[in-house]
Amino acid sequence: MRPADVALLRQTAVFRDLRPEAVEHITRGCFVQGLPKGAVLFSEGDKPEFCHVILTGRVGLFTGVGAGRDVAVEFFGPGDIFIAPAVILDVPYLMSAKLAMDSRILMVPAETFRRHLRQQPDFAFTYLQQLSQHWRLLVEQIKDLKLKSAPQRVAAYLIDGSKQKTGPATINLREERKLLAGRLGMTPESLSRSLARLRPLGVTSRGRQVLISDIDQLRQFCNTRDASPS
Amino acid sequence: MRPADVALLRQTAVFRDLRPEAVEHITRGCFVQGLPKGAVLFSEGDKPEFCHVILTGRVGLFTGVGAGRDVAVEFFGPGDIFIAPAVILDVPYLMSAKLAMDSRILMVPAETFRRHLRQQPDFAFTYLQQLSQHWRLLVEQIKDLKLKSAPQRVAAYLIDGSKQKTGPATINLREERKLLAGRLGMTPESLSRSLARLRPLGVTSRGRQVLISDIDQLRQFCNTRDASPS
DNA sequence: CGGTTGTTTGAGGACGTTCAAGTACTGTGG
DNA sequence: CCACAGTACTTGAACGTCCTCAAACAACCG
Numbered sequence: 001m002r003p004a005d006v007a008l009l010r011q012t013a014v015f016r017d018l019r020p021e022a023v024e025h026i027t028r029g030c031f032v033q034g035l036p037k038g039a040v041l042f043s044e045g046d047k048p049e050f051c052h053v054i055l056t057g058r059v060g061l062f063t064g065v066g067a068g069r070d071v072a073v074e075f076f077g078p079g080d081i082f083i084a085p086a087v088i089l090d091v092p093y094l095m096s097a098k099l100a101m102d103s104r105i106l107m108v109p110a111e112t113f114r115r116h117l118r119q120q121p122d123f124a125f126t127y128l129q130q131l132s133q134h135w136r137l138l139v140e141q142i143k144d145l146k147l148k149s150a151p152q153r154v155a156a157y158l159i160d161g162s163k164q165k166t167g168p169a170t171i172n173l174r175e176e177r178k179l180l181a182g183r184l185g186m187t188p189e190s191l192s193r194s195l196a197r198l199r200p201l202g203v204t205s206r207g208r209q210v211l212i213s214d215i216d217q218l219r220q221f222c223n224t225r226d227a228s229p230s
Numbered sequence: 231m232r233p234a235d236v237a238l239l240r241q242t243a244v245f246r247d248l249r250p251e252a253v254e255h256i257t258r259g260c261f262v263q264g265l266p267k268g269a270v271l272f273s274e275g276d277k278p279e280f281c282h283v284i285l286t287g288r289v290g291l292f293t294g295v296g297a298g299r300d301v302a303v304e305f306f307g308p309g310d311i312f313i314a315p316a317v318i319l320d321v322p323y324l325m326s327a328k329l330a331m332d333s334r335i336l337m338v339p340a341e342t343f344r345r346h347l348r349q350q351p352d353f354a355f356t357y358l359q360q361l362s363q364h365w366r367l368l369v370e371q372i373k374d375l376k377l378k379s380a381p382q383r384v385a386a387y388l389i390d391g392s393k394q395k396t397g398p399a400t401i402n403l404r405e406e407r408k409l410l411a412g413r414l415g416m417t418p419e420s421l422s423r424s425l426a427r428l429r430p431l432g433v434t435s436r437g438r439q440v441l442i443s444d445i446d447q448l449r450q451f452c453n454t455r456d457a458s459p460s
Numbered sequence: 461c462g463g464t465t466g467t468t469t470g471a472g473g474a475c476g477t478t479c480a481a482g483t484a485c486t487g488t489g490g
Numbered sequence: 491c492c493a494c495a496g497t498a499c500t501t502g503a504a505c506g507t508c509c510t511c512a513a514a515c516a517a518c519c520g
Contacts, residue, residue, distance in 0.1 A: 063373045071376045073369060085362030094369050117355055124354040125347055131361055132315030138368040139303060139324050143293045145375045146301045146415050150508070178466070185376050190508060192468055207467095207517085380476070407499065420476055422500055437485080437499095 001106075005032045008055040009106060012079035014126045022123065026116045030108045041097035041105065048087045051113040054080050057103020060179055061095040071182040074137060075100060075175055081130060087113055100175050148222065150186045151194040155218045157184060158203065158210060169215050173208040231336075235262045238285040239336060242309035244356045252353065256346045260338045271327040271335065278317045281343040284310050287333020290409055291325040301412040304367060305330060305405055311360060317343055330405050378452065380416045381424040385448045387414060388433065388440060399445050403438040 001009075006027070009015050015023050032055065035041075041052060044063060052059070058077050062070040073095055076082045086093045087110045117124045144153045157180075162169040173180060181191040195205050201221055202213030212218060231239075236257070239245050245253050262285065265271075271282060274293060282289070288307050292300045303325055306312045316323045317340045347354045374383045387410075392399040403410060411421040425435050431451055432443030442448060 064377055069377075071373075073372050073376075085365045088359060088362045089366075094366055094373070117358065118351060121348060121351045121354060124351060124358060128347065128354060128358055128361070129318060131358070131365065132318045135315045135361065135365055135368070136319075136324055138365070138372060141372060142303050142368060142375070143301075143324070145372070146303075146412070147294050147299075176466075182376070187509060188467070189469085189510085193508090196468085417477060418499070419478085419501085423476085426500085 001027060001030065001032055005055055005104065005106070008078070008104070009053070012053070014053075014079070014081060014123075014130050017126055018120075018122055022120060026108070026112070026120070026123065027106070029112055030106055032104055032106050034104050035099055035102070037099050037101045037103075039099045041099070042093055043096040044094060045092050047092055048083070048090065048110050050110060051084050051087045051108040052082055052097070053106040053108065054078050054082070055104040055106055057105075058100040058174060059103060059105075060098050060100045060175065060183075062098055062182070063095050065096045065098075069182070070096075070098075071185075072175075072179050073183070074134075074141070075179075075183060076134075077174070080134075081127060082134075084113065084127065084131065088117065090114075100179060145185050150184070150190050151197045152222050153184045153186070154191060154194040155198060155201075155203075155222045158198075158212060159215060159219055159222065162212065162215060164215060166215055169212045171210040171212065173210060176208075231257060231260065231262055235285055235334065235336070238308070238334075239283070242283070244283075244309070244311060244353075244360050247356055248350075248352055252350055256338070256342070256350070256353065257336070259342055260336055262334055262336050264334050265329055265332070267329050267331045269329045271329070272323055273326040274324060275322050277322055278313070278320070278340050280340060281314050281317045281338040282312055282327070283336040283338065284308050284312070285334040285336055287335075288330040288404060289333060289335075290328050290330045290405065290413075292328055292412075293325050295326045295328075299412070300326075300328075302405075302409050303413070304364075304371070305409075305413060306364075307404070310364075311357060312364075314343065314357065314361065318347065320344075330409060375415045380414070380420050381427045382452050383414045383416070384421065384424040385428060385431075385433075385452045388428075388442060389445060389448055389452065392442065392445060394445060396445055399442045401440040401442065403440060406438075 006023075009027070010023065041059070042048070044065065054076055056078055058075055059080075059082060060075045061073045061082065063073055064070055082097065083093060083095065090110070117127065144156055148156060158171055161174070162171045175183070177191055178188045181188040184191065186194070195203065195210075198218070198221075201217055203218065204211045236253075239257070240250075240253065271289070272278070274295065284306055286308055288305055289310075289312060290305045291303045291312065293303055294300055312327065313323060313325070320340070347357065374386055378386060388401055391404070392401045405413070407421055408418045411418040414421065416424070425433065425440075428448070428451075431447055433448070434441045
């Protein structure tokens with residue numbers, strides 16, 4: 001591993017609080033891969049051989065890649081360890097992993113990862129915290145899919161992705177719209193139309209830039225039972 | 231804790247492989263509650279005070295309980311530790327927990343649970359395995375919601391819930407249909423209609439009993455892109 | 461600059477919801 | 491044991507949302 005990569009790793013939520021020698025111990029036998037956008041790390045049904053940690057970039061987890069349309073289940077960014085569950089249980093992946101942009105990925109051999117989880121309580125706990133956060137991402141997504149309309153899901157995503165909590169905000173969509181549509185459980189056409197329907201509520205979008213004039217107004221729209229237009 | 235409850239606990243996936251003294255150590259300060267169907271263990275937005283382990287019975291996690299309709303996100307049964315993520319992170323629950331039938335619940339004080347996760351590597355790892363399985367449940371659910379039709383989701387649920395892997399099967403629906411409909415992301419009416427549409431494929435239902443004449447045929451129906459009727 | 465890919469907009473249709481009524485089930489008390 | 495109330499489940503009709511298909515437009519990259 002390059003020193004720069006080690007430095008990146010030391011900033012991540014899971015490794016930040018570990019003793020330096022523990023980090024070094026875990027990363028022994030690991031390596032880093034710099035891969036281009038579109039690269040596939042593994043496919044649905046594969047047996048896991050590595051656990052992956054994102055140092056830089058963005059990775060999407062997709063399903064139905066081969067047949068039909070591929071739909072994104074969730075995206076992860078720097079510091080995230082993704083689909084360790086398959087590694088922990090040593091069972092085939094339920095999703096495929098594809099880079100949403102050029103990324104640097106730390107590859108931890110599956111057995112190494114499991115061994116350190118068993119032997120290093122601190123590591124197990126910090127990873128448990130991250131998996132807990134990721135669990136909550138999926139829960140929120142299921143809630144949104146089950147009881148929000150398409151425009152409401154888009155609005156919720158914008159609110160969640162903005163650093164501002166109130167008033168006006170600017171958001172950079174972190175993935176292209178086609179992929180984002182899948183993550184939100186709709187087609188690209190529906191995403192486009194949903195954004196159009198949010199325009200009266202102060203949402204304007206140019207490319208990946210989205211401007212919101214009033215987040216609170218959007219939040220209110222998200223929580224109304226009735227998503228009637230204008 | 232009653233000896234019978236201890237015996238139940240010793241059969242669960244998480245506690246089965248722990249040393250007896252470790253189990254006893256963890257359960258010190260815990261207590262068991264026998265509660266009736268419909269009882270609410272906690273509500274969305276509450277701060278977690280206990281981690282819950284199901285000894286017997288069945289618990290549903292719901293959202294939007296107060297306003298609108300309450301929708302089930304997932305159900306858990308004996309041996310499951312549920313929503314520990316909120317406990318681990320010490321953040322408010324995203325869902326409410328309601329008993330789907332009379333149950334016995336082991337209540338582990340939140341701080342006790344966190345402390346043992348930190349201090350007992352075996353416990354952390356076995357729980358990590360369970361959370362990993364639960365993670366995969368949510369992933370499967372999201373996949374189904376995003377790329378299966380309502381009848382296909384019902385079929386997938388039946389297949390998943392049956393002990394047989396092939397040929398004919400009998401399934402006992404573990405929750406009433408109203409709640410099951412929410413779990414499957416549809417209304418009770420749609421569930422009823424979906425089951426009706428599966429009839430030509432050899433699915434007959436009487437109450438909570440569902441008979442399938444040929445699981446493989448159902449499985450094929452699940453995976454077809456086109457869910458055209460009959 | 462042309463080709464490819466991503467995004468918007470339109471029209472039509474399928475799926476699922478909503479509302480409403482009717483039927484079957486479950487448990488309770490007479 | 492039966493009658494009854496309350497609930498769960500089914501079925502029907504109308505509506506709305508979202509998807510599909512198709513075309514035009516914009517953006518990006520070699």
